[in-house]
Amino acid sequence: MSILFTPLTLRELVFRNRIFVSPMCMYSSKEGLPTDWHMVHLGSRAVGGAGLVMVEATAVTPQGRISPDDSGIWSAEHAAAFVPITRFIKEQGAIPGIQLAHAGRKASTDLPWKGGRPVDVNHRGWQTIGPSPVPFSREEPVIPREATLQDLETLLGQFTAAARRSIEAGFEVVEIHMAHGYLLHQFLSPLSNQRSDEFGGSLENRCRFPLRVAKAVREIWPVHLPVFVRVSATDWMEGGWDLEQTLYLARALKQIGIDLIDCSTGGMVPEAMPPFGPGFQTPFATAIRNGVGIPTGAVGVITDPVQAEQIVATGLADAVFLARAMLRDPYWPLHAAKALGVDPPWPVQYERAK
16 A cells, blocks of 8 residues: 555645645746746646645745746735636645745846846846845855845735735645745845844744744634645755754744645755755655654655655655656656556546556
């Protein structure tokens, strides 16, 4: 019997299996609005048998986008545009999720296939913001504006408003992005947070604003539906954010009522050198699951059905988030089921190919 294809229940929400589509930026939105690309991209992964289909990092404000072509949910128009997508995902038996994000000092950049370099106000860019005026890259030292206390109140309101709009849009899972060097991760890491007020310095202070955001979103989100948090469990840099600090954060998130920690790593500084390889981040999901007693998801070079099965069957994590594997094969779950000797239902329109 495959554990990978058994249901997972978080609060009152039942995922049909433990294969989750990781949030992946498509850089294909128009003024933050999803396009036909998103309907086909996300919808095909739901047709392909995933348990959860997560929308890419979706900005809570226009200035929170990584690029001018990123997804957003800062208005009622944006929420309404997602409704057909969430409805279709549900019709295929999958759960629609959304990752709420603010890129902070890593915002206002060009498209990756155009180099991904910072863009200025004359090229659809904007002034970035961060916990401290510390640039992301030494090669292109774009200085973020240090967030004031009023900025933090505004940002908190933007996250909560985005959560409300996500409910209106039909999402059943919301994930708060605290990873990959974006704004909330920037507050956590001593490499980017050099504040001397209540939001900087000690571990408790650096966690303060991200925890406020998580608490506010959890209070807004329906009590019967789960809230996830994605973390970078280490910066892979001496003097940066690490697993011990992540365990402290995860305990606080559990107390708030967060339901699952999505365990990634890195993204804080460009010079970090992760030991990239199959399942290289899975041990962090295991350490958090065992050390905190909270469900976790493993992500990072998970490509083989047997590998994914081993992760959940042996308790290394409760679910697997697949990214590039899902880009290569939208029907990865259906093919994995065959490889593992499982016979889940196929879409009736595709049964003749089964």
